[in-house]
Amino acid sequence: MSNTIATDSLFSADERDALKILVGMIIPASAVHNVPGADDELIFADILDSAKANEAQIRKCVEHAVSSGLGDGLPLEQVLPELEGHPVMAPLVSLVMQCYYRDDRVMVSLEVEPRAPFPKGFEVPQGDWSMLDAVQKRGKIWRDV
Amino acid sequence: MSVSSDIDFSPADVLIIGAGASGATAAWNLAETKMRIVCLEQGGWTNPSNYPTTGRDWESRAQSDFSINPNRRQQPGDYPVNDDDSPIKIANFNGVGGGTVLYAGHYPRFHPSDFKVKSLDGVADDWPIDYGDLEPFYAENDRITGVSGLAGDPAYPAKQSLMPPLPMGKSGQKLAEGFNQLGWHWWPSDSAIATQPYNGRDQCINLGACIYGCAQGAKASTDITYWPEAVRAGVELRTWCRVKEINVGDDGLASGVTYFDEDGVEQFQPAHVVIMACNGVGTPRILLNSVSEQFPDGLANSSGLVGKNLMLHPYASIQGVFEEPLDGYRGPHDSIWSQEFYETGEERDFIRGFTYETTRGRGLVATALTGVHSGRIPWGAGHHDAYRKLHNRIAGMVAICEDLPEEHNSVTLDPSIKDAHGIPAPKMTYSISDNSQKMLDFAVARATETLRAAGATDVIIESPLASGGWHLMGTARMGKDPQKSVVNEWGRSHDVKNLFIVDGSIFVTSAGVNPTRTIQTLALYITDQIKKRLTHLFD
Numbered sequence: 001m002s003n004t005i006a007t008d009s010l011f012s013a014d015e016r017d018a019l020k021i022l023v024g025m026i027i028p029a030s031a032v033h034n035v036p037g038a039d040d041e042l043i044f045a046d047i048l049d050s051a052k053a054n055e056a057q058i059r060k061c062v063e064h065a066v067s068s069g070l071g072d073g074l075p076l077e078q079v080l081p082e083l084e085g086h087p088v089m090a091p092l093v094s095l096v097m098q099c100y101y102r103d104d105r106v107m108v109s110l111e112v113e114p115r116a117p118f119p120k121g122f123e124v125p126q127g128d129w130s131m132l133d134a135v136q137k138r139g140k141i142w143r144d145v
Numbered sequence: 146m147s148v149s150s151d152i153d154f155s156p157a158d159v160l161i162i163g164a165g166a167s168g169a170t171a172a173w174n175l176a177e178t179k180m181r182i183v184c185l186e187q188g189g190w191t192n193p194s195n196y197p198t199t200g201r202d203w204e205s206r207a208q209s210d211f212s213i214n215p216n217r218r219q220q221p222g223d224y225p226v227n228d229d230d231s232p233i234k235i236a237n238f239n240g241v242g243g244g245t246v247l248y249a250g251h252y253p254r255f256h257p258s259d260f261k262v263k264s265l266d267g268v269a270d271d272w273p274i275d276y277g278d279l280e281p282f283y284a285e286n287d288r289i290t291g292v293s294g295l296a297g298d299p300a301y302p303a304k305q306s307l308m309p310p311l312p313m314g315k316s317g318q319k320l321a322e323g324f325n326q327l328g329w330h331w332w333p334s335d336s337a338i339a340t341q342p343y344n345g346r347d348q349c350i351n352l353g354a355c356i357y358g359c360a361q362g363a364k365a366s367t368d369i370t371y372w373p374e375a376v377r378a379g380v381e382l383r384t385w386c387r388v389k390e391i392n393v394g395d396d397g398l399a400s401g402v403t404y405f406d407e408d409g410v411e412q413f414q415p416a417h418v419v420i421m422a423c424n425g426v427g428t429p430r431i432l433l434n435s436v437s438e439q440f441p442d443g444l445a446n447s448s449g450l451v452g453k454n455l456m457l458h459p460y461a462s463i464q465g466v467f468e469e470p471l472d473g474y475r476g477p478h479d480s481i482w483s484q485e486f487y488e489t490g491e492e493r494d495f496i497r498g499f500t501y502e503t504t505r506g507r508g509l510v511a512t513a514l515t516g517v518h519s520g521r522i523p524w525g526a527g528h529h530d531a532y533r534k535l536h537n538r539i540a541g542m543v544a545i546c547e548d549l550p551e552e553h554n555s556v557t558l559d560p561s562i563k564d565a566h567g568i569p570a571p572k573m574t575y576s577i578s579d580n581s582q583k584m585l586d587f588a589v590a591r592a593t594e595t596l597r598a599a600g601a602t603d604v605i606i607e608s609p610l611a612s613g614g615w616h617l618m619g620t621a622r623m624g625k626d627p628q629k630s631v632v633n634e635w636g637r638s639h640d641v642k643n644l645f646i647v648d649g650s651i652f653v654t655s656a657g658v659n660p661t662r663t664i665q666t667l668a669l670y671i672t673d674q675i676k677k678r679l680t681h682l683f684d
Contacts, residue, residue, distance in 0.1 A: 125312060142301055143258040
């Protein structure tokens with residue numbers, strides 16, 4: 001699946017490699033929480049596919065990361081501060097979050113049912129309406145004209 | 146395929162521009178006259194089965210084809226809006242239903258005091274009509290729309306509620322605890338969301354993404370409330386028709402409109418009466434584009450006030466982070482509101498006031514982006530633990546501040562940007578007044594107190610809310626004096642006696658609440674005035 005998408009990708013092999021390192025740096029896998037990183041094959045395939053709608057900006061993010069030392073053999077901890085929070089990276093951060101947090105494994109780890117909201121919807125408790133008693137006791141607060 | 150051959154271009158009795166909140170309401174109310182009514186809408190019908198919540202990628206689509214910002218959305222019905230000179234960015238929807246397709250369904254009325262700002266507080270102007278004039282039309286609009294809430298709100302004169310309120314949920318209850326600790330007002334929000342089956346619409350099932358379209362059909366957007374009835378009653382709704390200008394005859398009356406049809410072909414639709422329902426940006430845009438020898442500064446603009454006095458409602462977003470899990474994105478945005486600081490307080494350093502509307506939590510993606518952009522969720526190994534401190538644990542409120550009219554806040558025609566049909570785009574020039582800034586600061590401080598009282602361990606603030614340019618008001622204001630207003634007290638242009646405006650552009654002041662219920666109520670009021678005066682409408 002990932003090979004097919006990679007073939008269709010508008011990014012070069014080098015760009016894809018850099019992008020994969022980058023997204024894995026933003027959200028790495030966690031054994032503690034039993035979740036993959038954003039560089040997981042399925043999630044990365046989603047990122048590549050979704051990046052097509054915003055290709056120019058994502059490419060700019062990759063270029064910025066590479067120019068900041070990504071892929072030069074520098075430890076990621078050294079590159080990360082150069083990139084984290086940089087405005088030019090915002091489109092990629094948005095894309096990574098969109099793809100990562102709709103992955104089944106990630107949603108399940110957060111105890112969220114992996115499905116669209118419609119048509120099942122959700123249950124929401126009514127709450128305790130007797131809490132309004134205090135408000136009613138104060139009486140009218142609107143202004144006469 | 147050309148569709149123009151099927152179109153009846155004989156004169157319409159009434160031509161309505163725009164099929165949104167006010168256009169739908171006006172069409173419905175005039176339909177009983179049996180006049181030939183044509184409505185031109187620049188967008189199309191939306192299919193609820195295509196709304197974002199029907200898919201797993203709903204949060205992504207909220208940032209793309211269902212974004213509230215037309216400059217980002219860029220759908221065929223949209224036109225660009227230059228909002229570079231405004232700290233608050235445009236939000237709208239262009240299609241049948243207009244902004245109601247993407248609104249939250251918050252549905253407060255104005256208060257009696259909102260129509261008397263000058264008399265009460267010495268600022269801005271009084272409206273030429275008052276709450277009592279509109280009260281029966283509020284009730285009629287409520288009946289068609291279907292409003293949920295709870296009667297007895299001490300912040301309002303008595304009004305009925307047609308359906309039970311939306312659930313408070315864990316989030317609403319948490320915030321209510323905060324308000325109660327401080328002894329402040331709160332009440333279930335009036336909402337244009339059905340909490341039980343209503344007029345063929347099913348009840349809310351807490352999808353949690355009302356502002357991206359309600360796939361359930363519980364939210365009262367006018368494409369599923371007023372329009373079906375209006376169309377059944379004989380109103381012709383022509384979609385994908387973008388109006389370029391309103392034409393005038395030698396008699397100085399509007400003769401019809403020039404528009405581009407679905408095929409991009411320029412057409413002329415003659416009409417005896419033209420009603421504008423294009424919102425506070427779209428209406429001045431068309432009027433300013435309607436230049437003629439008789440009206441060199443734009444139509445209906447002898448006062449020079451077309452496009453002036455733009456009001457947007459500066460918003461502040463104040464969100465608390467709580468230790469225990471709350472509702473997350475489950476449930477409609479609407480929950481409870483507080484109008485503790487709605488009326489002018491002598492002890493405060495600003496005039497007028499605001500409403501707090503509580504918000505439930507955020508979707509998974511929105512939570513991540515909130516955390517990352519505010520520095521609360523880092524990149525790298527710490528990401529997951531930090532994310533879990535916010536997941537399902539954010540709840541808070543927005544403050545909707547009353548914006549007072551200022552002439553320098555305006556809609557003009559952009560000198561270079563044009564839409565897909567070559568029509569000049571509107572440009573918003575807007576700054577937040579000193580009064581509004583003080584109000585925002587006060588609202589943030591008091592909301593923070595509320596959240597802390599409710600147990601929040603952290604507070605996330607965005608003020609002003611940059612994306613919140615939903616409410617577009619004041620750019621063709623109503624009044625009795627033709628030198629100080631664009632339309633009279635029943636919505637007719639002072640200059641062009643067969644031209645009416647029924648959208649938010651006629652607001653004299655903005656109040657501190659969402660405007661849609663009052664926009665629709667005004668549309669009923671104005672079209673009722675038209676019906677009563679049909680025999681002497683142009684006198």
